Amino acid sequence: MTADVRQPQGELTLRTVAMPADTNPNGDIFGGWIMSLMDVAAGVAAGARADGRVATAAVSNLSFIQPVKVGDVVCVYTKVLRTGRTSMTIGVEAWVLRQNRGERQRVTFAEIVMVAVDEGGRPRPLPAVEDVA
Numbered sequence: 001m002t003a004d005v006r007q008p009q010g011e012l013t014l015r016t017v018a019m020p021a022d023t024n025p026n027g028d029i030f031g032g033w034i035m036s037l038m039d040v041a042a043g044v045a046a047g048a049r050a051d052g053r054v055a056t057a058a059v060s061n062l063s064f065i066q067p068v069k070v071g072d073v074v075c076v077y078t079k080v081l082r083t084g085r086t087s088m089t090i091g092v093e094a095w096v097l098r099q100n101r102g103e104r105q106r107v108t109f110a111e112i113v114m115v116a117v118d119e120g121g122r123p124r125p126l127p128a129v130e131d132v133a
Contacts, residue, residue, distance in 0.1 A: 005106055008095050010079030013041040018072045018096075029068035034094055034108050035059075037076050042090040045078035046114035049088060051127050054114045057087060062110040072096040075104065086123040087115045 014037055022033040039056055046054040068074060075095045082089040094108040118124045 008075070008077040008093055008104065008106070010077040010091060010093065011045070012075055013044050013078040014074075014076040016074055017100075018068050018070055018074055020070050023070060027070070029070070029072075031064055031108075034064070034068060034074070035062070035110075037074060038092045038094060038108065038110055039112065041076040041078050042092050042112040042114055045080065045090050046088055046116075049080055049083070049126070050114070050116035052124075053117050053119070055117050055121065056112060057115045058113040060111050060113075062108070064108050066096075066105060066107045068094075068096055068107055069098070071099050073100045074107075081111065083126055085125055087113055088126065089113050 016037065018029045022029050024030050043054055043056070073096060075097070077093045077095065079091045080088055081091045090112045092110050092112055093106055095104045095106050097104055116124050116126050
């Protein structure tokens with residue numbers, strides 16, 4: 001999901017404002033806060049594709065490109081990259097609008113593997129694409 005870094009890839013899945021409570025001692029937003037947004041967004045996208053409950057299995061290719069500052073509008077985009085029998089790989093990109101204006105800038109990207117699970121937390125097969133509402 002790194003082909004064209006001028007435009008977000010996938011669907012806008014989550015949007016929020018970076019707040020002072022989310023900063024480190026240097027005034028930048030914690031990387032863990034960004035990672036949690038990305039995990040939530042991947043869960044939303046994967047849950048829609050799985051038509052139900054999902055769990056995070058792995059995160060790979062996580063790269064922090066630029067810091068996020070207080071007041072930046074953080075927009076998280078997702079795209080299903082691959083599917084298997086019970087799991088899927090979601091491409092996730094975080095972009096910001098600095099102080100809610102100007103050009104969007106990509107700040108973070110990753111691939112997150114999500115697994116469809118049943119009520120007991122055990123992997124379950126993904127529904128066929130035509131079965132997903």
